[in-house]
Amino acid sequence: MNVLVINCGSSSLKFQLIDSENEKVIGKGLCERIGIDGSVISFTPNGGEKIVTKSPMKDHTDAIKLVIDALTDEKTGVVKNLNDINAVGHRIVHGGEKFNKATIIDEEVMKAIEECNDLAPLHNPANLIGVRACQNLMPNTPQIAVFDTAFHQTMPEEAYLYGLPYDMYEKYHIRRYGFHGTSHDFVSHAAADMLGKNYDELKTIVCHLGNGASVSAVKNGKCVDTSMGLTPLEGLIMGTRSGDLDPAILEFLCDKENLDIHGVLNILNKKSGVYGLSEELSSDFRDLEDGYIEGKENCIRAVDTFCYRVAKYIGAYTAAMNGVDAICFTAGVGENSGFVREIILKYLGYLGITIDKEINKTRGKAVEISTADSKVKVLVIPTNEELAIARQTVALL
Numbered sequence: 001m002n003v004l005v006i007n008c009g010s011s012s013l014k015f016q017l018i019d020s021e022n023e024k025v026i027g028k029g030l031c032e033r034i035g036i037d038g039s040v041i042s043f044t045p046n047g048g049e050k051i052v053t054k055s056p057m058k059d060h061t062d063a064i065k066l067v068i069d070a071l072t073d074e075k076t077g078v079v080k081n082l083n084d085i086n087a088v089g090h091r092i093v094h095g096g097e098k099f100n101k102a103t104i105i106d107e108e109v110m111k112a113i114e115e116c117n118d119l120a121p122l123h124n125p126a127n128l129i130g131v132r133a134c135q136n137l138m139p140n141t142p143q144i145a146v147f148d149t150a151f152h153q154t155m156p157e158e159a160y161l162y163g164l165p166y167d168m169y170e171k172y173h174i175r176r177y178g179f180h181g182t183s184h185d186f187v188s189h190a191a192a193d194m195l196g197k198n199y200d201e202l203k204t205i206v207c208h209l210g211n212g213a214s215v216s217a218v219k220n221g222k223c224v225d226t227s228m229g230l231t232p233l234e235g236l237i238m239g240t241r242s243g244d245l246d247p248a249i250l251e252f253l254c255d256k257e258n259l260d261i262h263g264v265l266n267i268l269n270k271k272s273g274v275y276g277l278s279e280e281l282s283s284d285f286r287d288l289e290d291g292y293i294e295g296k297e298n299c300i301r302a303v304d305t306f307c308y309r310v311a312k313y314i315g316a317y318t319a320a321m322n323g324v325d326a327i328c329f330t331a332g333v334g335e336n337s338g339f340v341r342e343i344i345l346k347y348l349g350y351l352g353i354t355i356d357k358e359i360n361k362t363r364g365k366a367v368e369i370s371t372a373d374s375k376v377k378v379l380v381i382p383t384n385e386e387l388a389i390a391r392q393t394v395a396l397l
């Protein structure tokens, strides 16, 4: 079965066509600047060169049309026609409490997703536009929603409730939802496979460290806690996001900087994290690592503060699960930066963790970096959210 995986943002759309039989990517690409001057689609057929074409896209329907044209192009395409696309898997950011697993999309599901828009105003409406565009152009092809939040719906009440008046939860559904669920799900399963252990009998901590970053605790096959909250702003220090802070800082900043709440949130989302801590040097860990090695104070400060926060979460989740069997690193930083992994793991000697410093230099490959006698296994596992979406789509159909 060929599954088209769509990840639709407000002005961009990432796509991959995956053959579910052999799990190979047949073709993939990206539409950028949708609805803005200078729209461009890039498409890479499996084994071929990347083709970049400037083409106006006034909306997401135009973008999907171009995606289909690229996939079915006589010369550079990868399938003959639309009939060769058997299903579409959509990444949907927020499924609220309504969705605890992937779902076939019908009108009722569309409405239920729309009702979650409040919880992810930047993402969900864009995701839904992508679904509508595909429904219009491929009315007979099943469309499946795969939610970032679904994997975390197994969290117990004590993990998802905030210390707010309970009616805030009842009235507005304010609670911890968590994100990157598809990745945490994929990586925790891959960890069990790598260790040859039963998924339902493991205690795993997954550190998804990319530009956005989150940690999750998976006990006996269920997510029991995660660091992102109602929104993806909570938890770890990220590329440009602050993560956890004293909520009273918001009012303090409004007063001091003469900003409204939106101005302050803009700082917390776009000007904070390692970018803010490094005095706006960079949100990219490659730059920060270089600076760290050169002894630049701002880079050392940013990376050390980031790593300390990750280590604190690992400690907290070890307590929450009363132990841990495996710690996994994934996403851009987690997969590629042995440097960052080593700083984080230095805090965890008390767990009886020892790592092989040579193997820890591995980039972007699934590998065990702990030594044979380490009490807790430490794994690097490249995440693959598109493949996870394709797998869930096929499983549903």
Ligand code: ADP
Pocket: 209, 210, 211, 212, 213, 239, 283, 284, 285, 286, 289, 331, 332, 333, 336, 337, 363
């Ligand atoms: P997102 O999906 O949240 O945008 P990614 O998981 O793609 O993020 O991670 C992107 C980040 O990964 C980059 O900003 C960079 O900090 C980091 N990264 C990528 N490659 C490397 C590398 N070789 N060494 C260190 N960090 C890297």
